[in-house]
Amino acid sequence: METFNIKINGMPVQAPKGSTILEAARLAHIDIPTLCFLKEINEIGACRICVVEVKGARSLVASCVYPVAEGMEIWTNTPKVLNSRKKTLELILSDHDRKCLSCVQSGKCELQKLCSDLKVDNELLYEGERTHYDVDTSAAHMYRDNNKCILCRRCSAVCAATQGIGVIGANERGFGTNISCAFEMPLAETSCVSCGQCIAVCPTGALAEKDFTDDVFAAITDPDKYVIVQTAPAVRAALGEAFGLPIGTNVQGKMVSALRRLGFDKVFDTDFSADLTIMEEATELLDRINNGGALPLITSCSPGWIKYCEHYYPDMLDNLSSCKSPQQMFGAITKTFYAEKMGIDPNKIVMVSVMPCTAKKFEIGRDDQNAAGVPDVDISITTRELARMIERVGLNFLSLPDEDFDDPLGRSTGAAVIFGATGGVMEAALRTAVEVLTGKELPNPDFLEVRGTNGIKEATYHVAGMDINVAVASGLSNARELLDKVKSGEANYHFIEIMGCPGGCVNGGGQPRVPASFRNFNDIRSLRAKALYNQDAEMPLRKSHENPSIKLLYDEYLGKPGSHKAHEILHTTYVKRSINKF
C-alpha cells in the first residue's frame, strides 16, 4: 500500500494514499470532532466542525473530505482551529431550540457533546432572529422537529442514497433552509416507508420515533389487562448499548429479566414466530416451485420493505410472500391459539412488541392484521423505548440476573435468532426447505454464502436434483438494484430475502443510536450480527421445524403448514400504492 509521509501536530505519520486528514489523524491517536460527516453516506464537508490547519492552505480545511498528500503538515489543535470550531457551534446554537433537559436525545446528543468537548460556555451568545417550525407528527412512526435541526443533511442523505427514496431534503435557501418534504407535505402523505434510518443517523433530537412507553406503562398497571410482550431477535443484540455495554453484546437474559420486572404478565419471544414464519414461508416456496406460482418468492418480514414494494414495485406484489411478519404472526397466535388455550378473552390481551424497527409501528395499523377480530399487535415500541422504560423505573440493568423466556411461546431455534441479520431469513428457510426436499438431515446447517454485510448476495444450491437460485438484499437502494435485474430478466431467482435496513434488523431504525464518531470507523452491522450468529451456533436446536412449540402449535391447532386455518391466521394481503400522486 502506498503511503504518504505527513506531519500531524509536529509528529510524523505514515498515512495511506487516498485517506482523508480525519482518517490519518486517527492513526496519530487524534479524534477530530465531526458533525455532518457520515462515512460513505454524507461526505459533504459542510458543517466546518472538523476544520484543521494545513501548511500552505489559504484557509482552514474540512478534514473529513480533505485527502492527505506527501509532505503535508497539519495542525488539529491550534487556537485558530479550536476557536473556529467553537464559533461554528455558537452560531448553530443561535438558531437551535435549546430545550435540552426535556429532549429525547439529552445525554446522547452529538451536538450537546461537541458543545461540552469544545467548551462552549454561553449558549445564549447570539440572541438574534430564530426560525420556528411546526412539528410534523403526521407519520405513524416518528416526528420531525425542525426547531432542533442543525441542517447536517445526514437524514436526507441516508434517505436518498442508502434507501433510494429521498422523500426528505433541504428546501428554500439561506436562513429559510429547512429539511422537509416536497411542497411541505406531511411525511405521512409521501412515499416514506417508515424505515427510521433518518432517526438512526440524526445527531440531535430533531428526529425521533413516536414514544409509546406511557401507553405500555398504562396497560401494565391496568388490572383488567393481560399484557404480553414479544421481543425481536435483533433487540437482544443492541439493547445493552443503552447501558454502556460494547456494541455486539448479547443481553437476552438480562432483557427477559428486565421485562419481567417491568411487570409484563408473559415474556415471550418473536423468535418463536420467526420459526413459524419459516414453516409457512418454506411451504409457500415449495408450493410455488411445484405448482407454478409467482417466482421469485420474496420475503415479507420487513414492513419497511413491504411499504417500499407497494409504492415503487406495485406490479410485483404477487411475488411477495403472503406470510405476515413475525411480529404480526406472534400477535395473531397469541390472541387465537394462546388465548383459547389459556382461556383468556383476546379483548383483554395487550400485545406489546419490542422491535429494532420503526416501521413496525406502521405495520400494526395495517389492514388485514387482526386474526382474532382485534389488532394482532396493540403497541410496538423500539429498542430505544424499552431502554427508556428500564431507566425510568430504575432497574439496574447491568446487575440483573439472566432469565429465560416463558413457555410455550418463548421457545425458539437458532434459525430464528439469525432473522435479525441480513441473510438470516434465507438461511433459516434453506435449513428447513432442504430437509423437507431431501427428506434427510442436513450435515451442516450453515449457509455461509448468504451471510455477511454485502448489500446484495447471491447463491445457487443444488437440492434434490434441482438448482435453487437465491438472492439477499438489504437496504432499499440494493433492493431496487436487485429487483430491476429481476424485472429485466437479467437474473432468475426462486427466492429472495429483502430487508429494508442495510445489514438487516440489527441496524434497524429503532436500535440505539450510535454516534457518527463510532459509526465512521466501525461496522455496527457486523458487530451486532455476530452476537446473533454466535447464539445460533450455541443453540441445541437450529432448524425451525425442530422447535417443539411449533410442533405443538401445528398438532393442536393449525394442522399443517399452509393449511386453511394457517392462512386465515398467519397470512395477509398488500395494497398497491403510488409515488407522486396527490
Place this chain on the structure above:
Amino acid sequence: MGSQKNTVPFAGTKEQEAALLKVIADHKDDKGALMPILQKAQDIYGYLPIEVQSIISNEMNVPLEKVYGIVTFYSQFSLNPKGKFKVSVCLGTACYVKGSGDIFNKLQENLGIGDGDCTADGKFSLESCRCIGACGLAPVLTVNEDVYGKLTVDDIDGILAKYK
C-alpha cells in the same frame, strides 16, 4: 419565495404537457439536466406547480423532493402563476438604500397583493428580487421586459396605469 402549495387551480393543456415531455426527452441523459428542464418547464407553463414538478420527477426518475428543493432554492423559479404583467422590484442593497422598500410597499397596497402573489384577474403579479445589475438607475423595477429606474413612490400609479 412563498413555498406554500399554490391555490390557483392548475390549467395545463395537452400541448403544454407534450412540449414538456419533449424537453425532458431531449435532456434526459444529460448530466445536470434538471436545471435546464426546470427553466424550460417554467417557460412553457409560466410557473412550476406540483403537477408540473411531478411530471418531471416521474419522467426523470428523481424524487419529487429533489425537484422541489431546487425550485425553492433558486429565486428564478416560481411555484405560483405569474400575471400577464410581472412586476418585479429590486430590493438589492443599492436599490434598497435608495428607497425601493417604500416602492414595494406602495405596490402591495396599490395592487392588493403580497410578495409572490397574483391579482385575482390574473393581470398583475408582484415579486421582490435581488440585484438586476442596474444599480446606476436605483431604485429599479421591471414590468415584464420594461425597466423603470430612478423611481419615487409617486411614479407608481402612472406606471401601473400604462398596463391597465
